[in-house]
Amino acid sequence: MERCVHRIEVHYTADPRLKTRTSRIRSLGFPIDGLHLIDVYTIAMQTRDFSGEELADIGTQLINPVVQKFLIDTPTRIPFDYAIEVGFLPGVTDNVGTTARQTIEDFFSLKFIEGEGVYTSQLFLVCGTLSSRELGKLASTLANPLVNRVHIRTRAEYGDKGMEAVVPVVHLHEMTSADIVDLDIDDTDLARMGKEGIYDSSTGLRRGPLALDLAQLHAIRDYFDAEMRWPTDIELESLAQTWSEHCKHTIFASAMDDDLPRGLYKTCIQDATNKIRAEKGDKDICVTVFTDNSGSIIFDDTWLVTHKVETHNSPSALDPFGGALTGIVGVNRDTIGFGLGAKPCINFYGYCVGDPDTDPALFRGRNKTNPILSPRQILEGVVRGVGVGGNCSGIPTPQGWCWFDERYGGKPLVFAGTVGVMPLEHAGRKLYEKAALPGDLIVVAGGRVGKDGIHGATFSSEALDPASPVTAVQIGDPITQKKLSDVIVKEARDQELYRSITDNGAGGISCSVAEMAKECNGCHVYLDKVPLKYHGMAPWEIWISESQERMTLAVPPEKLTALMNLMQSREVEATVIGKFTDSGKCVVEWHGNVVMDIALDFLHDGLPKKHLKTAYTKKTHPEPDSVCPDRLDLLLRSMLGRKNLCSKEFISIQYDHTVQGGHVLGPVQGAGRVQAAATLTKVVPGSKKGVGLSQGLFPSYAEIDPYRMAGAAIDTAIRGLIAIGVPLDTIAILDNFCWCSSDEPERLGQLKRAAQGCYDYAVAFGTPFISGKDSMYNDFSGFDADDNPVKISVPPTLLISSIGIHADVTKAVSMDAKIEGDLVYVIGDTTEELGGSEYFALLGGTGNTVPGLDAVMVKARYGRLTEAISHELVASAFPVSHGGLGTALAKVAIAGQRGMDITIPAAMRPDLYLFSESLGRFVVTVAPDHKREFERYCGTDARILGRVGGRNLRITSEKLLVDTPVAELENAYKAPFRGY
Amino acid sequence: MTLDARIAPRATGATQRSTLAMIGEKALILSGFGINSEMETQEALIRAGMEADIVHINDLIAGRNRLPDYRLLVFPGGFSYGDDTGAGNAYANRVRNNLWDDLLEFLDGDNLVLGICNGFQILANLGLVPSFDRRYAREIALMPNRIGRLECRYVSIKPAADNLWTRGIERLYCPVAHGEGNLSCSPEILLRLKRQKQIAFTYCREDLSPAYGEYPWNPNGSVEDIAGITSADGKVLGLMPHPERAMEFVNLYDWPLRKEEMRRNGVSLPTESMNMLLFRNAVEYFR
Structure with a gap:
């Protein structure tokens, strides 16, 4: 049957949003006279068509008739001068479209088949006179070319036909087998493969960065030499994911200079925690540190709390909304994936961006191609992304901050953190321990797999440059994840339906399954079982795709039916994709053919050790030349108005910080509503205790003295909690290093000093590190408007986040x-x-x-x-x-x-x-x-x-x-x- | 002492039972598809003296739980279906397409229905409020806030009618957290709401004087400062603010200041907040 396409346009009779939207667009410099917003649903069917009456029923389901009307396959009669329609590109997550589809399916008791769907777009009808340049620029502020499609029409072009119904369906050329990759090539070609990806003979293009260096590629070649065969593309991609800087933290793990043979992580972070725990003895607060998806400390005799802070910098540079949204829902999964599943109970954010009053006009490509987004667009996008993620998930977001520096203008830093809460035990089972056993089934639950997020892990290990892949961009679906989170944390966990769980983040199932396989020493995956968003994906893509909202579980066979029934009743898709083994190998099959067969030892520990050399030159900076004015009134007001010191309450109030009912000290305090340094939240009903959160960040100290910068960050994170009444001996801290140009010895020298500061001050305070993360290449390389090469590196940035337990919140x-x-x-x-x-x-x-x-x-x-x-x-x-x-x-x-x-x-x-x-x-x-x-x-x-x-x-x-x-x-x- | 030795024998959600006896009746709190305030709503009802089960809507549809076993039905706050196609609309469609007959039967009995925030939006889309004539048509809309996005802040509301929900309440002080709470209806409907005393709560200033539509006291632009309305028979209440999120004194935005004032005036600190009165009123109805 031919595809039947219908377009339903929904508008308010009196749209309450217009006043603020219009003035916002005017404030950005577009002289518009008026604006109308129309929500468009494009319905594409194949097996049946809808009659006019049925379409009217659908329209009624999609509106509130008290204030909204709809038109079916009819152009609007609203007067306007320009029509700008913004929809999604094929394959981009369309949450509203999914909800509309479910509503239609429910109403007619039918199921859409592949190729059928509902696609949403928004139509902006603009009144006024704009030049075509202005019109194009307006469209670009309404849309992001990496995720959106835009159609612009003047009133004359719109005519009496209206906008065209567009169905953004993914068409892929079938490439559904694994390729063998010849590694017997010279080092130049090998290095190029590492940097730009495997050459794809069918398209003539490189597949995107493996981010493997020559030494690593040689180690891989040696391994497969011994195996007497060449690797498949999926094996190579899998190794690239697992060995990525993002996953293995090679810089923190490598030997450094002559004095740190065990590397920064072990010497400065882990040793600090071990020493503190030993010194605290009976008063040790740590439960699980470093080994699980989050770190955890004791809350009281029956509960623990977890904390984890992640960054999502590169994706947020390309698509601030999608990048920040996937950042926050991603770190939520680090909570759900802690132990056997902690409940996310507090979200945390931090943004480092350029000055939003500036527009640096930089480009990723020559000839003014591929422009970067302005700091204001990035700020507004990331603010909205974290908000939508937290608000839709029912997790309060009281705590966070924003820091401005022009050096974040090329690449922003987006920190996202989540605190979780979990009983220490349930029915005699320790909930913070988990282990898959051989014979357990591998079950993936949650969203389906698409091409989104491919090469995310390797991509964030490289600096942003013109070849940055667009498939790294993804948009989260918080409601799918909310359903998944609820069924796991509130039901399946305490019904003991699985033995181990982890989240799918960087590297997708290639990392989650291989990581869990360490618990039992092997896995066997049937990759063709993985549910896909659309056909035509190659096995290597399915294996490493970072499509969101998925957890991987180890399910004992006797529990499978109960788990699947529960998942089905909660409308969470769950699929058995293989089993855990004790073979010592990670084996992957694709339609009966083995496409991957690598020893787990090599996969996890085969990467060659590095020995990094650092250098450090103490720089001298000019002292400002000034005299003290007689009166300081003006100066004080100027200080309070500095972007780094002034109120960013507009962020705090668009984040729900009261859901779950634990608000004690919130993001703004007092009748005058000033942003506080720390917040306090009750996470266990009926308990007098509360969780305090604070943080410290001093990027402006980095170039002067990175060691003292670490001290300032640790002291400030701790002091924020002391001020609300959290005792020092309940406080733990987390480190997030966001560095730049980490292949330069001077940058590594700064890193070394900052890490040594971390050790010294953490030990001095007795506050253990419980979790940490690093992101080492936050550099932008591109061009200015005159094609001059430009490199902007973020200042070395260390975020210390603190978490502590308040004994009695009525005394806060x-x-x-x-x-x-x-x-x-x-x-x-x-x-x-x-x-x-x-x-x-x-x-x-x-x-x-x-x-x-x-x-x-x-x-x-x-x-x-x-x-x-x-x-x-x-x-x-x-x-x-x-x-x-x-x-x-x-x-x-x-x-x-x-x-x-x-x-x-x-x-x-x-x-x-x-x-x-x-x-x-x-x-x-x-x-x-x-x-x-x-x-x-x-x-x-x-x-x-x-x-x-x-x-x-x-x-x-x-x-x-x-x-x-x-x-x-x-x-x-x-x-x-x-x-x- | 090892961690093992320190773990208390049984970890449970420490719920404070009411000092008053629990009544025999039970509440059903719906969950699923992005509803997110079911746990604190359950906590509030238990503290007020009523047992409450959290039931996934699919379990109700599949008959694993039965509506006739309950006297109070609660649509809690949340982001059902991510507010897609209008806040509360998709969840209301799910109810209407699958549970409508059971719901009508429930409404015909001597039962109560409470919808908070997203729950109010669902009730409005189902026509359970204002429900002038039990035809359950959509008569009001909770439109996008006038400022055009979600906002979370504490607001004061006061009763605008004397009914089973508002009895003894002078002021509630609790958070709003919604993007679509701007109540809108035709002038005729508004007149009927007023005449029939169906406006239950209105936004006000701290001194109880009206908000007069002014931001931020009226946080969303709602007509006549309406924060909550009841059905014509008074048994269904839809309310935008969240009393269940500020059950305790320390949940109130200004508690640190109030505490200092009370201490210096020799007043001892309360444990509970005034917001619990709403839940106590609901429970009292069945006592």
């Missing part, structure tokens, strides 16, 4: 000044440490003195403050961080909507005193009747600065420095991102 402390007359203290000393500070950046300099840290001293201080908080002696507490004491005081005042009268010591230049970023400090407010008792705990290093009161923030030294209404400070703090 928020940041806002509360009551008139309360005393204002600063705890900790301030010295002239402004290298890399926000103040020096404001002055246009860098400086050389990055804050140092006496961890032993501040550790004692933190213990005393924890005591004071546990005795409920502190009314508010806020850690002094980026922007120094001046901005901290202002934020505490704004949050409380109360003035303060402050006197600072005269020993230092006042501007330097107020904006120095010395570590280890807090601003606290204390009720007058608690003064004596508070000082009994904290008096040694707490200094009274003044009192809460009035409407102004007044700061005096030898003379009056600042006297500004809190309302004006609030305006300075909130103005920069108004309109976002």
Whole structure:
């Protein structure tokens, strides 16, 4: 039967979205007079057609007739000048289309077959006069060419026919067998294969990066020499995935210089944790560290909590929305895949992007081809992506931050983290332990496999360049994952229907199955059983595809029927694709032919060891040349308005941070709604305890002193939690290194110093690392508008995330000044440490003195403050961080909507005193009747600065420095991102 | 001590049973397809004194659970079907296409139905509110928020009618977290809602004065500041804000400030928040 295609257009009778959408488009510089939005459903059928009446029924199912109307196969009568239709490219996830299809199937009790479907698009009807250049540019702000198709028509072209019905179906040339790859080629060709991929004789193209270097390719050649055969393409692709920097962290694993033969990870991260755990003895808080998909610590006697922070940088550079969305739902799976399945209970985000007020106009290709997205497009896309992921999954997202630096303009960093909660035991079974046994069936559950995300793991191990593959882009489907997560964590786990589980992330099933196969020493996969989104995929593509929303389970044969019945009743697709064995091999069959047969030992441990050499040259940076103005009012307002210090509340409020009912201290605090440094969330109903989260990140210190940068990040992550009342001995930390040009010895020298800082400060504080991740090539290589080559590298960036357990959340402390007359203290000393500070950046300099840290001293201080908080002696507490004491005081005042009268010591230049970023400090407010008792705990290093009161923030030294209404400070703090 | 030795004998969700006796009746809380607030809703009902089962909609359709075994049906918050084709619409279609007769029977009995956030959106699409004449036509719409995207913040709401749900409530203070909560209907329907006292809750300022449509007190642009409405017989309530997310004093946005004020005035801290009253009212109906 011919394909029958129908187009249903849905519009509001009075669209509530138009006002903000129109003004947004105008604010981007397009002089439009009006706008109409139309949701389009294109229905393509093969086995049957729908009658007019049936189509009307379908239309009714897709709208609310109170406020919406629909048209079937009829052009709109709404007046307009230009029509821009934005749909998806073939193969891109279309969640609304899937829901519409399910609704139609349910209504008519039928099932769509392959080739039938519902495809959604959005039609923007624009009124006004735009040049064709403006029109094209408007379309490009509405669509991303890597995932969207765009059709533009003027009113005349639209005529009385309307837009064409487009069915974006995937057509693949059949390439459904494994190829043999000849490795007996010279080193130049071998290196090219590693860099650009296997040559595909049928298309004449390279298949995309393997990211294997010559030494690795030689090791592979030697292995297959001994096997007396050449590898298949799937074997080579599989090795490339498993050995990728992304999966094996070769830089952290390699020997470094003469002093670190065991490499950075073992020496600086793992050893720190081992030493801390040994020293803590009975008080060790770790449950599982480094070995599982997340790290975990004890919550109480019956529960544990997990934490994991991932990055999704390269995909977010290409498609910010899809990249960030898959980033957050991906790290959710690291929670579901922890032990036998933890429940995701808190999401966490962090974005490093270029200044959104700039548009660097850079290109991946010559002749202004393949432009990169502007920082603003990237920011808005990633903000939306993480929001949709968390909101749709019912996971609160209270905690996060945003950092701006022009060096993130070529490639952004997108951090996504998830905390999970799980009982330690269920029915006598330890839920944090798992192991597949030989004979267990390999079951893949969740979404289907398409070409999306192919070469994600190897791609993120290479710097972004013109040849970056577009198949790396994928869009998540959070509802499919929500169904999968619910059935696993809330049902199948406690029914004991599987013995082991892991998520499918980088490398897809090639990595998840091979990883689980280590537990029993072998696997045998029937690749043709894997359910596909569309036919025509080659076996190697199926094996390494990173299509989202899939978990791999090891199911005992006697549990299979129960598991499959449960999955079916929850409408989660699950398929047996093979079995675990003890053969010592990873064997893959494709329609009866063995296409992969590699020893597990070689797959996991065969990659040649490297010995990295580092170099480090201490650079000297110019000190800014400035004098202190007489009054600092203007300066303080400028500081509060700096993008790295001001309010990004527009992000916090579009993320649901209250679902699951655990909100205690949220992303913004106080009547003045200021973004806090830490959040506190209850994750176990009925328990007094809560989970505190905070973080530290100081990329502006990196080029000056990477060792101290690590100290600043660790101290800040810890101090955020101390301020809300989380005791130090419950805190664990996570490391995320996002480096650049990691093939350069100088960059490795910075890395080494930062990692050594991690060891020293973590051990000094006694806070173990429980999980970590690194991303080593965050560089952009391309061209400017004049075809000059441009390379932009991110500054070496270390994120330390902290997690700690609050013993009694009713004693938690928020940041806002509360009551008139309360005393204002600063705890900790301030010295002239402004290298890399926000103040020096404001002055246009860098400086050389990055804050140092006496961890032993501040550790004692933190213990005393924890005591004071546990005795409920502190009314508010806020850690002094980026922007120094001046901005901290202002934020505490704004949050409380109360003035303060402050006197600072005269020993230092006042501007330097107020904006120095010395570590280890807090601003606290204390009720007058608690003064004596508070000082009994904290008096040694707490200094009274003044009192809460009035409407102004007044700061005096030898003379009056600042006297500004809190309302004006609030305006300075909130103005920069108004309109976002 | 090893970790093994430290694990308590039995790990369960520590649920606080009500100090009052549990009533004999049970609530059915629907789940599935992206509903996500079923656990905290269950917790709230149990604390209020009513046992509650979380039931996947497919189990209800397949007959593994039966609606007649329950007295209170709850459509909890969530993102059913990702809000695709309009918030609550696809889940409502699923109910209408598969459970309609059972639901009508339930509505004819002496039973209650509560829809929160996404649940309210589902009720509106099913026509269970305002349900003037039991013909269950769609009379209202919860449209996209005026600011054009999802927003999460604490709001104050106050009763606009005296009914079984609002009894004894002065103010609720709890989060909204929705992209489509902007209640819209024709002037005739609005008039009927007002005349028949079906507007249950309206958004207000902290001092209980009306929001007058002003953001952020009215967070979505809802007509007449409407936050929740009932069916004509009062037995079905649809509500946009989430009282189940702020059951405890420490869940309230401003609790740290209130705590300091209370301490200095010699007032002891409450454990529970005012938001529990809504669930207690529902349970009280069956007592």
